[in-house]
Amino acid sequence: MDTAQQHLAEHLITREPYYLATGSEIEIALSAYKNGLPLLLKGPTGCGKTRFMQYLAWKLQRPLITVSCHDDLSTSDLVGRYLIRAGDAVWTDGPLTLAVRAGGICYLDEIVEARKDTTVVIHPLADDRRELPIEKRGEILTAPPEFMIAVSYNPGYQSVLKDLKPSTRQRFAALSFDYPKPAQEAEIVCREGNIDKTLADDLVKLAAMTRSLKESGLAEGASTRLLIQAGKLYNDKIDIHTACRTGIVEPLTDDPELLAAMQEMVSSIF
Amino acid sequence: MKLAALSEQFYSLVAPDIPNEWDVDEVLEPLLDEEESICRIILDHVPVIWPVSHSLCYDFLRLAPGALQSLSIVQLPEWVGITLDMYENDGLRSAQRFMQNDLTEYLSRLKGMGGLRLEKIEKKLLPYIRGIARDTLQITAARETYTDTDTIFIPAELSVFRGEEENFLLYKLILAYQWGYIRCGTFLGKAPAGLPAYSNEENTLWLRNFLNDFPEPSLARDLYHLLEAIRVKHFLTRELPGLMRAAASLPLPDNSGTMATSQPHAFLHQLRQCITGSGTDLEKVLSPHLNRDETAKYLQGKATADDSARNTAILYERLHNQHEEYTPLSPLLFQGRMKLQAVARARCERKAKMEEQLTDMMASYLLNISREKRDALLRDEKEKNDGSALAESDISLIMDSEFINTADREKDAPLLVTINNESLELPEELDAFSREFMDEFGDLPARFISSAAGKAGRGGFSGETEDGDNKEKSLTDTLVFDEWDYRRQGYRKNWCSLHMKELTPIHTSFIRNTLEKYHGLSIRLRHQFEMMRNQERYVKRQREGDDIDFDAVVESLSDTRAGLPPSDRLFIRLKRDERDIAVIFLVDMSNSTAGWVNTALKESLVLMTEALEVLGDRYGIYGFSGMRRSRCELFHVKHIGEPYGEEVKERIAAIAPSEYTRMGPPLRHATETLQKIDAKVRLIITLTDGKPEDYDDYKGQYAIEDTRHALLEAKTAGIHPFCITIDHKAQEYMQHMYGPANYIFVDNIRKLPLRMPEIYRALTS
Missing domain, CATH: 3.40.50.410 (von Willebrand factor, type A domain)
Structure with missing residues (x-):
């Protein structure tokens, strides 16, 4: 159990993460927590969903256990499994079980990537039963009031094959995230990328331009995360054009024409 | 190399043809001075050209040694390739002409100099301008530069500068300026305060009427256009500083086409120089004619299109000389022309489209309001239509009266639809759309609500019958x-x-058009549907399969130790979904x-x-x-x-x-x-x-x-x-x-x- 405690301590966030509220999402999440409601965060990539969870975990002073979902994720990966240790079969808790036992926050990132038969395991946890059956041990864990489950997904490139089942969806209080308004986004980029205000403003302008390229075949425009990334590169004495190319333009697409067009935008702004 | 050896080689290359010996000797003669390796390289091309055209081949042999003075050996195959393309597309004469005369041009193109064709860079420019404008603008090649606010028309080729890079920069600058005009509201649709409105504004632009009202419309147009260019320049310097910095170093040639002899010309020339950045202080140019406040507006980039219209009238008064004919200036390269009729047409189309959309939205909204209200409404409408056609509809769209008199809040006032004196607030989407419409076109058309009601009354979106017999x-x-x-x-x-x-x-x-319109979507769809094609994937935890699923085996062993029944799904199998x-x-x-x-x-x-x-x-x-x-x-x-x-x-x-x-x-x-x-x-x-x-x-x-x-x-x-x-x-x-x-x-x-x-x-x- 000591090791488990130790594990949990690692998941506790001690320093306040930077998060700039764009609306009333913090109050809503706190209220959801108080009422034992699970949270569904939706929004494009790199708009601050994960950072929001970190902030929330810090604010509530609960350990945050994040699981990045993928299509090979099995129920055992979440709940736990028996392993053979020194000739004995030893039960090892999965991240979900760990979070339930410790009354932490379990955050399933990109939940749609997981197979549907895996995600049903959270159903009893996400409604008023708040319990996690551990089949192999014949045990039913009841979540303490401090436990919270949150999931996230990106409706942008959601495919029908990877949609959430309505039965899963309808257990959550949903918060919709989007890229912050220009002024706020600039503030975030300014602060996180440690760059001055004018540059942050220009980066945000560039982001808005790439985001309008959806019609021209760009799957998604530059996220706040990419802007911060470019800002950081610039901060490290990389010249602004290179910083934008490596930090923003190149990660977005491989299409040579779009790349060239975005490169031109960069050189037009800076 | 001996002539005999050369011609023997030539005959072996063109066999089984046996061309006239006299001809062959004549064309091979110049090669005698060349080194053997060069001769071989030149002769290597004979089997390629000979079957295409014999006389072209003779010309090639005759001209190749000379061409190799300026061409490098590596460039020779490409030169031959272009010649053959020319022959196939345009015939022998143009291929010969190309070989003889166009060598210098070809060479300069090889060095990346000379004209830049739009088609070469269109795929790059289109997303560029769309990104910059955050709007789906189109680009089309045209003889002159102008925009109708939906499409930007630009020359199919730019050869103003010798370098491709500069020409490309000019393309970008042209696009940016045209977008600037659209964005800065240069194409005034409504009369600014203090200037006369015109009656026939339905089909044409206020600005067009305004400019045409001057005795010398072209002078008014040039004045207005340049004042606007100053505004756009300010805007672009704020918005795209990188581009404007690069453009400042572009040595734009003077293309005004007239000498600065008359007073208006002198003024306009100075104004142009302020825009190209090559000349006098803007303040010195404007202050003799405009008062200090107005001048300051242009200096600080705070002027509006309304200001430009008013100042055009002032400047016109001061500069126009009745006894002298005004020859219009040709516009700056990036400035383009103002084709106001095209703008008016595009505006009309957009208006019609938006009206239709608005009507559809309104109709579906009316269909969703409570049944009694709708029925009452439709009955009324019908009675009116049956009775006098002039009776006014009882539905109307108004601003919430509580807000109406507070000018700065008017924009935020909710739109209300009143039906038989009962007010309903519009849904967000419809509200936003109506607002967009009113912003651009002034008032909502009175007829749109009644036609929406009509559509709603027909219980669907039925239109008029079309004749499809033939x-x-x-x-x-x-x-x-x-x-x-x-x-x-x-x-x-x-x-x-x-x-x-x-x-x-x-x-x-x-x-x-459809594929263009949904370009982004169709790429996405293609991608998504590709993923749905027959797929092969590994499935884990199968009862039988090609390989052992190691995770499953470990888990099953552990389960056995823990006293649980082990799973028998221990294999990985390749599954084909057809x-x-x-x-x-x-x-x-x-x-x-x-x-x-x-x-x-x-x-x-x-x-x-x-x-x-x-x-x-x-x-x-x-x-x-x-x-x-x-x-x-x-x-x-x-x-x-x-x-x-x-x-x-x-x-x-x-x-x-x-x-x-x-x-x-x-x-x-x-x-x-x-x-x-x-x-x-x-x-x-x-x-x-x-x-x-x-x-x-x-x-x-x-x-x-x-x-x-x-x-x-x-x-x-x-x-x-x-x-x-x-x-x-x-x-x-x-x-x-x-x-x-x-x-x-x-x-x-x-x-x-x-x-x-x-x-x-x-x-x-």
């Missing part, structure tokens, strides 16, 4: 079908006859689909077929319509198995509203067709805008029951029917006809092209 020719086959009569719980034997008809393909840019799907699309061609609905249906079909081609599913497309049981019609667009070619595309474009909707016979025919096809999944997807209905007694319950029966027959045959409808009242009867979850209601017709492939994907995966 659009198709009948195929010979006539098929006979039974029809279900619910009253007697039996079939009426051989009741309907279905005529197969051929749609006459029409050549339009519809397909291309698609074996045949689908028929039945498209409603009844006259109620006229207008938007028809366009949306066609656009959806285009996107759908493009995506299906990627997927490889077999599919057919038929349109249906007709009148009475004796003349049901089925229009062939694409048979199952028919390749998707130009003709199919043209037939899709030819789908047009026709007559009524008798659903039974086409459904039964599709069922029969699919029954003959061997596929794991067979689908009939109907695209319709409303209930089945025909001119005779085929309506109401009778029509619904017959359709339902036709669908049941399909289901019995193992075919899945599915319906995509845009009828607002669909819920009532669709479930009865198709069964739950076998239809989908698309509430916004404009979303249909996006939704349809999505729906198909969901259906078949």
Whole structure:
């Protein structure tokens, strides 16, 4: 159990993460927590969903256990499994079980990537039963009031094959995230990328331009995360054009024409 | 090298031809001075050119040594290649001319100098300007630079500078300026305060009237245009500092075409120099003519288009000389022309489109408000229409009066629709759209609400009848079908006859436009559908398979130790998912689909077929319509198995509203067709805008029951029917006809092209 405690301590966030509220999402999440409601965060990539969870975990002073979902994720990966240790079969808790036992926050990132038969395991946890059956041990864990489950997904490139089942969806209080308004986004980029205000403003302008390229075949425009990334590169004495190319333009697409067009935008702004 | 040896080599190269010895010796003579290696390289090209043209080959031999003075050996093959292309495209003369004269030009092009063609960089420029503008602007090549606010027209080639890079920069600058004009509101549609309004503003732009009202319109236009260019420059310096910095170093040639002799010319020249950055202080130019406040506005970039219009009038007064004729200046390279009639036309089109959209939105809104209100409203409308045509509608759209007098808050005042003196707040989407409309075009048209009410009253989005008689020719086959009569719980034997008809393909840019319009979407769709193709993937935890699933084995061992029954799913297997799907699309061609609905249906079909081609599913497309049981019609667009070619595309474009909707016979025919096809999944997807209905007694319950029966027959045959409808009242009867979850209601017709492939994907995966 000591090791488990130790594990949990690692998941506790001690320093306040930077998060700039764009609306009333913090109050809503706190209220959801108080009422034992699970949270569904939706929004494009790199708009601050994960950072929001970190902030929330810090604010509530609960350990945050994040699981990045993928299509090979099995129920055992979440709940736990028996392993053979020194000739004995030893039960090892999965991240979900760990979070339930410790009354932490379990955050399933990109939940749609997981197979549907895996995600049903959270159903009893996400409604008023708040319990996690551990089949192999014949045990039913009841979540303490401090436990919270949150999931996230990106409706942008959601495919029908990877949609959430309505039965899963309808257990959550949903918060919709989007890229912050220009002024706020600039503030975030300014602060996180440690760059001055004018540059942050220009980066945000560039982001808005790439985001309008959806019609021209760009799957998604530059996220706040990419802007911060470019800002950081610039901060490290990389010249602004290179910083934008490596930090923003190149990660977005491989299409040579779009790349060239975005490169031109960069050189037009800076 | 000896001449004899050379000609012997030449003869062996051109064998079995035996050209005239005298000719050969003549052309080979210049080669005698060359080194042997060079001769070999030149002669290496003979087998390529000789079969194409003998005389071209002689010319080549004659000119090659000279060309090699300036060409490097590596460039020779490309030079030959271009020559041959020229010969094949434009004939011997131009190929010869190219070899003889155009060498220098060719060389400069090789060095990256000379003109830059738009087509070469269009794919880069289009996303560039769209990104910059955050709007879907178009680019089109034209003789002159201008914009109609939807499209930016730019020269097909720029050769102002010697370097490609500078020309490209100029292209960007041109685009940026044109966008700047649009964005800064240069093309004034409404009269600014203090200037006269004109009566005929419906079809033309206020600005055009204003400028034409001057005795010398071209002077007024040049003044206004340059004042605006100053504004745009300020705007662009703020918005795109990088571009403007680069442009500042561009040595733009003076192209004004006139000498600065007269007073207006001198002033305009100075103004131009301020814009190109090559000359005098703007303050010195403006302050003698404008007062300090106005000058300051331009210096600080705070002027508006309204200011420019007012100042144009002032400057005109001061500068115009009645006794001297004014020769218009040719505009700055990046400034382009102002083609106000084109702007007015684009504006009109946009207005018409927005009006239609607004009407549709309003109509669907009215359909969703409570029934009594609507009925009362429609009754009133009808009485008015029957009575005096002049009576005013009782519905109107107003700003909330509480806000109306506080000027700065007026913009935020909620829009209210009042129906018989009862106010309703508009839904957000409609509100935003109306606001956008009012911002651009001033007031909402009075007639739009009543026409929305009219549309709503007709219970759907029915339009006017279109004559489609000459659009198709009948195929010979006539098929006979039974029809279900619910009253007697039996079939009426051989009741309907279905005529197969051929749609006459029409050549339009519809397909291309659609694909362009949904460019981003269609790439995405292509990608998504590619992922649905036959896939191979490993599945874990199988009872049998090609390899051991190690995780599963460990888990099973551990379970055994823990005293649990071990799992026997210990293998990994390669699974192949094969698609074996045949689908028929039945498209409603009844006259109620006229207008938007028809366009949306066609656009959806285009996107759908493009995506299906990627997927490889077999599919057919038929349109249906007709009148009475004796003349049901089925229009062939694409048979199952028919390749998707130009003709199919043209037939899709030819789908047009026709007559009524008798659903039974086409459904039964599709069922029969699919029954003959061997596929794991067979689908009939109907695209319709409303209930089945025909001119005779085929309506109401009778029509619904017959359709339902036709669908049941399909289901019995193992075919899945599915319906995509845009009828607002669909819920009532669709479930009865198709069964739950076998239809989908698309509430916004404009979303249909996006939704349809999505729906198909969901259906078949």
